[in-house]
């Protein structure tokens with residue numbers, strides 16, 4: 001597990017329109033088990049506000065823009081996601097929220113695990129205890 005970081009994706013530029021792609025365990029440092037996406041977010045809303053015990057994620061702004069706010073238990077970092085040719089790797093045990101969604105934005109999330117409600121840490125103080133304790 002490394003720190004959160006931006007990963008540039010291949011970008012095949014073409015006068016007909018550009019193309020990017022992601023290969024499991026290639027462009028993202030884990031095997032992709034699940035994809036989900038967040039869309040139709042009303043103005044001013046935020047998503048997330050939790051951490052995962054075992055799940056690593058890779059987040060891409062497929063359309064529009066938003067901010068991913070990460071806290072590793074010590075410091076907070078804000079990443080502005082605005083293009084579909086890069087994504088943000090978020091390792092497990094990172095508190096994360098997504099806010100500042102633009103109109104018609106779509107956040108694609110690739111996950112290293114299947115959906116498991118017991119993998120969520122929903123309380124920030126619980127997260128700090130587990131992270132630092």
Ligand code: TYD
Pocket residue numbers: 034036038046047048049115
């Ligand atoms: P949640 O992960 O809390 O969304 P966010 O982090 O964007 O705020 O999930 C919201 C709801 O969707 C919750 O009831 C669980 C459900 N859900 C699934 O059923 N499968 C999934 O893969 C995901 C990500 C969520």
